[in-house]
Amino acid sequence: MKGWVRLVALAVVVLAAVPATVVAQTRGGSIRIGMDADTTTMDPHRSTAAVDRQVYNNVYGKLVDIDARFGIVPQLAQSWEIKGGGLVYVFKLRRGVKFHDGTDFTAEIVKWNFDRMRDPALASARRSEIAPVKDVKVVDPLTVEITLSAPFAPFLSVLTDRAGMMVSRAAVEKYKDDFARNPVGTGPFRFVEWVKDDHLTLKRFDGYWESGLPHLDEAVYRPIPDSSVRFTAMRTGQIDIMHQIHPKDVGTAKAERGVKVSEIASLWWQGLHLNNQVAPFTNKAIRQAVWYAVDRNVVQRVAYFGSGAPAWGPFPPSMWAQDRDFTDWKRDPVKAKAKLADGGMPNGFAFTVKGWNQPIQIQELQIVQAQLKELGVDMKIELLEFGALLADLNSHNFVALRIGWSGRPDPDGNAHVFLHSKGGLNRVRYSNSRMDELLDQARSEADQAKRKVLYAQVTRLAAEDAPYIWLHHDAEVKVWAEHVKGFEHISDGMMRFKGVWLDKR
Amino acid sequence: MIQFVARRLLATVPLLFFVSVVVFSFVHVLPGDPAILFLGEEATPETLAQFRARLGFDRPLSTQYLEWLGRAVRGDLGRSLRTNQPVTEAILQRLPVTLELLGAALAVSLAIAIPAGIVSAVKRNSGVDLASTVFALVGFSLPNFWLGLILIYVFALLLRWLPPSGFVPLPAVADNAKSLILPALTLGTALAALVTRQLRSGMLEVLRQDYVRTAQAKGLSQGVVVGKHALKNALIAVVTVVGLQIGGLLGNTIITESLFALPGVGRLMIDAVFSRDFFIVQGVVLFLAVGYVLSNLIVDVLYSYLDPRIRLG
Numbered sequence: 001m002k003g004w005v006r007l008v009a010l011a012v013v014v015l016a017a018v019p020a021t022v023v024a025q026t027r028g029g030s031i032r033i034g035m036d037a038d039t040t041t042m043d044p045h046r047s048t049a050a051v052d053r054q055v056y057n058n059v060y061g062k063l064v065d066i067d068a069r070f071g072i073v074p075q076l077a078q079s080w081e082i083k084g085g086g087l088v089y090v091f092k093l094r095r096g097v098k099f100h101d102g103t104d105f106t107a108e109i110v111k112w113n114f115d116r117m118r119d120p121a122l123a124s125a126r127r128s129e130i131a132p133v134k135d136v137k138v139v140d141p142l143t144v145e146i147t148l149s150a151p152f153a154p155f156l157s158v159l160t161d162r163a164g165m166m167v168s169r170a171a172v173e174k175y176k177d178d179f180a181r182n183p184v185g186t187g188p189f190r191f192v193e194w195v196k197d198d199h200l201t202l203k204r205f206d207g208y209w210e211s212g213l214p215h216l217d218e219a220v221y222r223p224i225p226d227s228s229v230r231f232t233a234m235r236t237g238q239i240d241i242m243h244q245i246h247p248k249d250v251g252t253a254k255a256e257r258g259v260k261v262s263e264i265a266s267l268w269w270q271g272l273h274l275n276n277q278v279a280p281f282t283n284k285a286i287r288q289a290v291w292y293a294v295d296r297n298v299v300q301r302v303a304y305f306g307s308g309a310p311a312w313g314p315f316p317p318s319m320w321a322q323d324r325d326f327t328d329w330k331r332d333p334v335k336a337k338a339k340l341a342d343g344g345m346p347n348g349f350a351f352t353v354k355g356w357n358q359p360i361q362i363q364e365l366q367i368v369q370a371q372l373k374e375l376g377v378d379m380k381i382e383l384l385e386f387g388a389l390l391a392d393l394n395s396h397n398f399v400a401l402r403i404g405w406s407g408r409p410d411p412d413g414n415a416h417v418f419l420h421s422k423g424g425l426n427r428v429r430y431s432n433s434r435m436d437e438l439l440d441q442a443r444s445e446a447d448q449a450k451r452k453v454l455y456a457q458v459t460r461l462a463a464e465d466a467p468y469i470w471l472h473h474d475a476e477v478k479v480w481a482e483h484v485k486g487f488e489h490i491s492d493g494m495m496r497f498k499g500v501w502l503d504k505r
Numbered sequence: 506m507i508q509f510v511a512r513r514l515l516a517t518v519p520l521l522f523f524v525s526v527v528v529f530s531f532v533h534v535l536p537g538d539p540a541i542l543f544l545g546e547e548a549t550p551e552t553l554a555q556f557r558a559r560l561g562f563d564r565p566l567s568t569q570y571l572e573w574l575g576r577a578v579r580g581d582l583g584r585s586l587r588t589n590q591p592v593t594e595a596i597l598q599r600l601p602v603t604l605e606l607l608g609a610a611l612a613v614s615l616a617i618a619i620p621a622g623i624v625s626a627v628k629r630n631s632g633v634d635l636a637s638t639v640f641a642l643v644g645f646s647l648p649n650f651w652l653g654l655i656l657i658y659v660f661a662l663l664l665r666w667l668p669p670s671g672f673v674p675l676p677a678v679a680d681n682a683k684s685l686i687l688p689a690l691t692l693g694t695a696l697a698a699l700v701t702r703q704l705r706s707g708m709l710e711v712l713r714q715d716y717v718r719t720a721q722a723k724g725l726s727q728g729v730v731v732g733k734h735a736l737k738n739a740l741i742a743v744v745t746v747v748g749l750q751i752g753g754l755l756g757n758t759i760i761t762e763s764l765f766a767l768p769g770v771g772r773l774m775i776d777a778v779f780s781r782d783f784f785i786v787q788g789v790v791l792f793l794a795v796g797y798v799l800s801n802l803i804v805d806v807l808y809s810y811l812d813p814r815i816r817l818g
Contacts, residue, residue: 038776040587040588040780041587041588042588046543048542048543048544048545120551120552120555121555121559123544123548123552123555123556123559125543125544125545125547125548127549127552128545128547128548128549128552129547177589178589180587180588180589181588181589181590195598195768196588196590196595196598196599196768196773197599197766197767197768197769197772197773197776198671198672198766198767198768222670222671222766223766224670224671224766225763225766226654226763226764226766228654228657229654229657229669229670229764229765229766230670232657232658232661232662232669232670233668233669233670233671235662236661236662236665236668236669238668238669238670238671384536385537385779386779387535387536387537387542387779387780387781388535388536388537390537390541390542390546391536391537391538391541392536393546394538394541394546417547424546424547424549425546425547
């Protein structure tokens with residue numbers, strides 16, 4: 001009897017696993033991808049635009065990658081070992097990996113890539129991301145040892161993005177600054193052509209190390225900036241998969257025949273920055289009044305058409321670090337009034353918030369404006385173009401400012417930079433030594449369960465101090481045609497095409 | 506005539522110099538630091554400083570300007586800060602798209618406006634006249650982008666006759682034309698409306714002239730009177746309007762190209778403005794200024810053809 005049970009259980013497991021492998025994957029074909037913006041540069045070490053990473057994920061191999069559950073999985077590094085209390089990372093590299101130009105991928109190349117990112121002359125945007133790296137040593141042709149100056153738990157997760165992307169040394173030396181238009185990586189697709197603002201074409205790399213992959217012959221990225229037009233292109237079959245759909249169109253997309261919609265939690269947060277060094281937000285009680293005055297559920301329902309989730313801290317629902325037991329973020333006019341009185345402004349006050357001149361952002365601010373008005377707080381909205389907004393943010397030239405953060409796979413990347421007194425994006429100049437301690441501890445702690453406890457404390461302390469008023473976590477939505485198969489939707493929103501095939505029967 | 510053209514061309518030199526000063530200073534007083542946009546929000550002050558130094562942005566504006574000007578007169582407009590592509594190459598690559606779009610928009614608007622203007626003048630106060638008046642009013646009032654969205658909704662989504670976006674370059678003539686119809690309508694409708702009204706009132710005035718009555722008295726057919734005698738004179742006002750509107754049309758290509766995802770000069774410019782790709786912005790604006798000056802020159806030359814009484818010089 002026992003044997004039978006085991007056998008049945010085994011059969012169930014096997015059968016459950018079968019569909020993924022049995023479906024005949026068609027080789028060949030071209031996938032057309034509708035993007036919200038054009039790629040800005042093809043050099044991952046110089047890129048600062050989120051959109052660039054989409055193409056990179058198919059052209060460049062990374063040391064490691066993340067999977068749908070935020071687990072770190074091998075890519076160019078076959079395995080790794082963390083030693084010396086989290087200070088030393090030893091990567092064993094995959095054998096026989098070639099760049100698109102035919103050169104070999106070796107430990108020497110990894111070291112050269114890190115040197116390139118750390119070279120001040122390149123002014124790489126990656127330099128600050130890998131700041132904890134103290135030394136990179138070639139142990140043997142397929143082993144590289146990276147030493148950090150202090151334990152840094154998010155290190156591997158940083159390497160799942162552009163800092164882990166390995167570029168061809170031969171190509172960089174050949175093209176120099178023109179490498180930005182002549183990229184060479186180890187990814188499943190090689191670069192073919194880029195006509196700015198029209199299309200960027202990749203072709204299958206026949207020397208790709210994963211045998212049998214990719215299935216597709218070609219991937220063509222088309223930037224279509226207007227979201228309605230992009231969605232129309234999707235509905236009329238001009239594109240096969242679409243990046244960035246406006247929340248108002250999600251319902252229509254779900255009802256559309258021949259179209260699949262996947263909606264998962266992203267890594268984003270949206271919110272208000274309150275300048276902690278400028279009146280009235282120097283006053284903690286006044287910041288708390290704003291915290292209790294806003295109704296995040298209304299923001300989600302109205303500005304985001306019900307997609308995504310309300311935000312009460314830097315960690316989105318996709319992250320293990322989110323503290324789901326925390327509830328002290330609901331709108332509470334009585335508490336808000338009391339906080340105003342505590343802060344010495346029982347009848348309210350007036351301030352100006354700066355924001356980006358985009359529809360969703362404007363609506364979000366108008367909702368907050370109306371909610372604050374009910375408490376006698378008069379919030380004026382000043383809209384700016386994005387570059388100007390960033391300039392004001394970076395120079396601390398604001399009382400309040402509304403902006404978002406695209407998020408990082410490790411919670412550290414969503415919190416440390418904003419909440420630590422020395423954080424690189426702490427433009428509100430918030431400072432609390434207890435917060436610094438918690439964040440530093442969480443960063444150097446390797447055990448996820450212990451980190452979760454620390455991040456729960458971070459969430460609560462951040463809510464108490466209210467340097468930011470978190471409002472919303474965007475949904476990560478992808479829309480694709482039914483004939484697109486094998487697409488795995490991951491919270492970082494990156495479209496990885498190596499396992500995708502087209503079934504156009 | 507040649508003397509006139511030469512003199513006008515010479516006169517554009519100080520004008521373009523002035524334009525270059527204005528463009529350069531405007532681009533540099535724009536709020537927003539290119540270093541931050543290029544290196545990301547997390548860049549440290551020292552990395553930002555290194556970036557500025559590498560591109561010479563840390564030197565006095567006058568030095569930067571003179572250096573840029575010195576290279577510009579030799580045809581070198583610098584390189585894109587992002588992709589390192591030479592600015593001239595980037596502009597020339599996109600110019601065919603924008604020129605084709607402008608040409609198509611102009612053709613569309615004249616194809617609508619000339620018949621509509623003539624008929625509504627000749628058949629004054631008729632149903633046709635009323636219809637053309639309504640068209641003119643609506644066409645001129647509709648915001649460009651909205652009209653574009655409506656056209657996309659009707660012709661791409663509902664009827665599936667035309668593609669909603671993208672540009673197919675020549676020599677694929679049929680696909681090229683298909684990809685430009687909606688953008689050309691979007692860009693050309695306002696101009697069509699304006700020209701219709703202009704032509705109508707021009708025609709009405711000319712039709713009242715003595716020489717028209719004489720022509721009619723001579724027994725010439727209505728077609729010859731209207732088409733040959735009246736239209737040519739009424740067209741002078743049209744040419745003026747079209748010439749003046751070229752600048753506006755150029756400006757509107759930014760919206761039209763972005764909406765329909767066409768890789769033209771307008772889109773190059775707007776993207777460069779948002780990312781503070783200074784050399785591209787400066788290059789494109791200078792280029793457009795030259796284009797505008799030249800198109801005005803062509804208008805002036807056209808005058809003398811349409812009305813020999815107008816003497817150039």
